[in-house]
Amino acid sequence: AQKVTQAQTEISVVEKEDVTLDCVYETRDTTYYLFWYKQPPSGELVFLIRRNSFDEQNEISGRYSWNFQKSTSSFNFTITASQVVDSAVYFCALSEAGGYSTLTFGKGTMLLVSP
Amino acid sequence: KAGVTQTPRYLIKTRGQQVTLSCSPISGHRSVSWYQQTPGQGLQFLFEYFSETQRNKGNFPGRFSGRQFSNSRSEMNVSTLELGDSALYLCASSTGTGDGEKLFFGSGTQLSVL
Numbered sequence: 001a002q003k004v005t006q007a008q009t010e011i012s013v014v015e016k017e018d019v020t021l022d023c024v025y026e027t028r029d030t031t032y033y034l035f036w037y038k039q040p041p042s043g044e045l046v047f048l049i050r051r052n053s054f055d056e057q058n059e060i061s062g063r064y065s066w067n068f069q070k071s072t073s074s075f076n077f078t079i080t081a082s083q084v085v086d087s088a089v090y091f092c093a094l095s096e097a098g099g100y101s102t103l104t105f106g107k108g109t110m111l112l113v114s115p
Numbered sequence: 116k117a118g119v120t121q122t123p124r125y126l127i128k129t130r131g132q133q134v135t136l137s138c139s140p141i142s143g144h145r146s147v148s149w150y151q152q153t154p155g156q157g158l159q160f161l162f163e164y165f166s167e168t169q170r171n172k173g174n175f176p177g178r179f180s181g182r183q184f185s186n187s188r189s190e191m192n193v194s195t196l197e198l199g200d201s202a203l204y205l206c207a208s209s210t211g212t213g214d215g216e217k218l219f220f221g222s223g224t225q226l227s228v229l
Contacts, residue, residue: 033215043203044119045220052215091158097214101148101207102171105158 002027004094006106013082014114020078021109023092029053031097034068034075039089039108048090051075082113117142119208119221127227133194136224138206140187146170146211147189148218149181152203161204164189165211193226201228 003026013019025034036048049059051068058067063083067076079086089110093103120139128134140147148163148171160173164183181191187208193200203225207218 031214035217037220042222043205043225044222045205045207045218047217047219050215050217095215100165100170100211100214101146101163101209101216101218102160102173103150103158103218104160107157 002029002032002094002096002104004092004104004106006092006109008109009107010110010112012112012114015084016081017113018078018080019082019111019113020076021090021092021111023075023077023106025073025075025092025094027094027096029096033095035093035095035103036066036075036077037091037093037105039091041088045091048077079111082111084113084115087111087113119206119219121204121206121221121224123224124222125225125227127229128196129229130196130198132196133192134196134226136191136193136204136206136226138189138191138208138221140189140206140208141219144208144210144219145187146209146216147183147187148207148209149189149191150205150207151175152205152223153201158205161191170211196228198228200226202226 005024037045089108092106146165149161163171183189203223205223207220209216
């Protein structure tokens with residue numbers, strides 16, 4: 001069975017600090033998809049990024065970057081120069097082939113950015 | 116383009132009652148999935164409907180059921196409510212045509228069971 005572990009429950013940083021959110025996953029499938037979602041206080045989950053198991057190219061998008069390493073089953077997310085508006089709960093999730101909309105989520109990491 | 120709409124936003128029920136939650140997906144999306152979010156268990160998948168058929172189901176008791184209408188709107192029903200059913204119920208939509216699609220979530224229905 002698949003599993004997603006986010007070991008960091010809560011992280012507090014001061015604005016402009018860089019912060020990395022860790023995600024470790026388990027799956028027996030060779031084809032799978034990894035996601036990061038953000039949940040602000042309003043409640044809805046907002047999609048940030050998706051990676052499939054065949055694409056280990058790391059990506060930078062503005063202040064966000066992602067590091068996908070199959071060798072360590074990790075899919076970490078970094079925010080550079082954090083801002084107060086980044087405060088939210090961040091979820092890492094896994095979907096396997098044939099699962100369509102079935103996501104297995106980690107427990108989430110609450111990020112608090114102080115001014 | 117309107118987002119995913121969930122109604123009602125808040126619900127208060129008592130044990131033993133039943134409840135129906137509603138979800139309107141993004142126009143053109145044929146897949147609707149439901150998730151339960153609690154402080155203890157986190158986010159857990161309930162079920163997914165695609166073109167009015169349940170395509171996937173999570174590990175929840177039969178008290179949790181759903182359906183999808185021809186316009187892709189979906190309802191979720193919980194019968195014989197228990198205290199442990201108190202949770203944020205999130206609905207998500209997608210085109211449903213392949214694996215690994217990004218999901219668009221609604222703001223959820225906060226259910227409190229007293």
